Amino acid sequence: MNATVTLRVLLAACLLLPFALAHAQQGRLHSSYLQVLSAVTDGEVIADAEVITQVPGAASERVYTDSRGIARIPTSALSAGDDATLIIRRAGYSNLVAHCPCGGLTYAMSPILTELEDVRIVLQWGSEPADLDAHLFSSGGHINYANPRGQHAQLDIDQQDGYGPETITIHNRRHGVRYLYGVHNYSATSRPESTSLAASNARVNVYVGSTLIRTFTLAPNRTGNTWWVFMIGEDGEFYDLGLTLNLDSLEAIGSAMERYIDQASLASMPTIERAQQMRADAANRQGETAYQAGDLEEAERHFLRAIDYYPDHAQAYSNLGVLYMRLEKSAEGLFVNRKAIALASGANAATIKASSHFNIARIYEANAAWEDALRHYQEALDLREHRAYTNGIERMRARLSGE
Structure with missing residues (x-):
């Protein structure tokens, strides 16, 4: 040669x-x-x-x-x-x-969502099992591979050869509607006690606006071929579930989701160990340090990591609320303020809820959603007297009457 x-x-x-x-x-x-x-x-x-x-x-x-x-x-x-x-x-x-x-x-990137109430849910996993299926249940129907379009949502991609992505997008989330999202190991439909779902490295990314707002993973060594990942409450707040079940057909999945969404109490389910809470606290402190240094992108990453460690970390949500107001991220601001309302407890609960409703109302008002803004200004006033709430109600009534 x-x-x-x-x-x-x-x-x-x-x-x-x-x-x-x-x-x-x-x-x-x-x-x-x-x-x-x-x-x-x-x-x-x-x-x-x-x-x-x-x-x-x-x-x-x-x-x-x-x-x-x-x-x-x-x-x-x-x-x-x-x-x-x-x-x-x-x-x-x-x-x-x-x-x-x-x-x-593989990593799947979500195009930025431009509508205030849109939510995108992206499932990915490793090379095995070949086929994990995403399921979304609400009053608008059961979104899945056999029924890819419903009133409120659609299945964008159905992947059957490993890795994913398998993507569902909720369009214009409806107030007063619950949504339940789950994952089924189609490859192990006939093997309900399989651990292959837990071993799949499955991760569920949730996007609102321009932000990856939550990442969900399943604890290793869990048995079951079905995973209830999270629920969205009537007001748009998220609840971590982390439940595994054994279901052997599409019909069984739909029936189980319908029963759960009708009967479940609205609360995050997983037990958080002390070590995990400590990691969340540490991440939140890192976020506060970054925020004070003016590194808002780094601060956001740490605050979101704190929530991934501990989904009910009230201070991290509060910090994100301040951050998103400064960044003018409207959809993300709705997400954190809704959760702040759900988490509020104790002597200051009414004040926290009123303030969060006020923040939500301001976001809706800035986006010309007058009826939604009016509802939240009114809810804020019902909780606590404040001139800003009354002024907001008057402005929205004037807008709606065409004055």
């Missing part, structure tokens, strides 16, 4: 090596790589996404996805394991924040 041919062979090998590594084992990603996809368009890859890895005590590292949406993960992040944080950015999409290990996985 002459030198020219040898050079061409070596060059071809160098060009093909990343592809071969990334797509080893019959299409599965190599553990040193990740791939970025669209959460709403099946098979669409996202090129030129910025992938940032952060490891405590080290400088952040940046790489970008190629034309196939693939990027190689820096060695420092692979070595750090659970201590590494992954941030993926692309114009027009919500930032995606995840905790490693992150090698060999």
Whole structure:
């Protein structure tokens, strides 16, 4: 073989090596790589996404996805394991924040939601099992692979070959309606005691506005082929569930969801261990430090991490409320103020609720949703006398009467 041919062979090998590594084992990603996809368009890859890895005590590292949406993960992040944080950015999409290990996985990015009451729910998992299914139940119907469109929501992607994404978008969430979201391991429908759902590395990301607002994961070693992940209450507040069940058919899933949504008390269910509460407190303090230093993006990440550790962390929600008001993030502001109302207790409960209703009313007023604004100004006044609440009611009545 002459030198020219040898050079061409070596060059071809160098060009093909990343592809071969990334797509080893019959299409599965190599553990040193990740791939970025669209959460709403099946098979669409996202090129030129910025992938940032952060490891405590080290400088952040940046790489970008190629034309196939693939990027190689820096060695420092692979070595750090659970201590590494992954941030993926692309114009027009919500930032995606995840905790490693992150090698060999795909990450689906959500286009920014422009409607105030829209919610997007993105399910992803590892290479096995092949088929996890997303389910959303409300008075508007049971959204699933057999019924992808309903009155309030739609199934954007149904993935049957591992990894996901499997995406459901709620359009214009209705006041007074409960929503129950769950995941079923279709691959283990006939094996209800399977642990493959818990071992799947399944994660559920929830987006409102331009923000990944919550991430849900299932505790390892749980048995059951069905996972009730969260419920949205009549006023739009979220409740963590974390329940596992054994269900053997689509009809059984629908019936169980209907019973649960009608009978369940509105409360977060998982028991939070003391160590987890301490991690939440630490994350909240880090967020406060970042906020005081003027690093609002870093503050937001820490506050949201505190909520992931402890979903009823009242101070983290309060801090996010202040942050989102400063950032003028309306949909996100609704999310945190609704939860603040649900969490309010003790001697100051009425004051906290009134203040949160007032904040919600101001968001609706700024978005020309006069009837919703009036309702929340009135609820604030019912809880506590304040001239600002009365003024708000008068303004909304004038708007609605055309004055």
